[in-house]
Amino acid sequence: MEPGFVSLDGVSHRYGGIAAGPEGVLAVQDLTININRGEFAxxxxxxxxxxxxxxKLATGLQFPFAGHVRVANQAVTKPVKIAGMAFQAPTLLPWRTTLENLLLPLEIVQPHRRELRRNKAQYVERAEKLLASVGLGGFGSKFPWQLSGGMQQRTSLCRALIHEPQLLMLDEPFGALDAFTREELWCVIRDLHxxxxxxxxxxxxDLREAVFLADRIFVMSQRPGRILVEKKIELPRPRELDVTFTKEFQDIVQELRGHIVQARQ
Structure with missing residues (x-):
């Protein structure tokens, strides 16, 4: 199989520390996954x-003791600059406005750091357009404490996208939100993709979230993790929330749930 845009081949990784014992905790073992350019996995x-x-392995925040990790045909030996990340907690700096929080990665990552000083107005315009694209037009001057949880998470998504990454990594980004806000943000990320x-x-x-958004879904085993099942989602795009009530959608969710029940045994 040809390597994808994101490729982990036979990867094993463990976390050490005294509490974990002399050999540490094996987190993943012989993990192989290939994700194509432009795909939603x-x-x-x-x-x-x-x-x-x-x-963490795919973005160069951790490195395996066995196997190979490649992104965009490059071996991952350091943090991947073409990646943006968003997490469950938005982690916005409370003393910075929404716009200033958005610009933060550009103050750190080259070549944007250099360019930001020369062309700040251009970058501010890009940030404001990005905010408008997720329904936050006019909120750039607000502080995080003036935003709802859903608005903070939209800001976090924008911050992950501000340096125009080729790869967006989302780690439980909607897990702390109520059901209605979560579904709203599914549509935001669907449209951004x-x-x-x-x-x-x-x-x-959230299996419903995975089925609504993804082109392919990978089911992992109990620790040490590896890929047990790969499921292609054939539901036509663009997908509206109404699709989540169809039998076809529910059948896929139930199939995935069955795989995870088996994985836990």
Whole structure:
């Protein structure tokens, strides 16, 4: 099989520390996954199966003791600059406005850091357009404490996209939100993916979320994690929320639930 845009081949990784014993805790073992350029992939599985470890390995925040990790045909030996990340907690800096929070990655990552000083107005315009695209036009001057949880998470998504990454990694980004806000943000990320054509990897416990958003879903085993099942989602795009009430959609959710029940045994 040819490597995808994101490729983990026979990867094993463990976490050490005195409490973990002399050899540490094996998080993933012989993990192989290939995600194509422009694809929306979702990763599901039992708690503690190594889903978040997969994200860290793919973005160069951790390095395996066995196997190979490649992104955009490059071996991952350092943090991946072409990736943006969003997590369950928005982690916005409370003393910075929404716009200032958005610009933060540009103050750190080259070449944007250099360019930001020269062309700040251009970058501010880009940030304001991004905010408008997720329904936050006019909120750039607000502080995080003036925003709802859903608005903070939209800001977090924008911050992950501000440097125009080729790869977007989402680690349970909607898990702390109420059901209605969560479904609203499903549509936001659906539209962002369609408009930008970027590669998205979503880690989630929510099977409905995975089926609604993804082109393919990967089911992981109990720790040490590896891929047990790969499921292609044939539901036509663009998908509206009404599709979640159809028998076809529910059947896919039940099939995935069955795989996860088996994985936990």
């Amino acid at each position: 979702a990763v599901v599985g039992p708690s503690g199966c190594g889903k978040s470890t997969l994200m 369609a408009a930008r054509g970027i590669t998205v990897v979503l880690v989630t416990h």
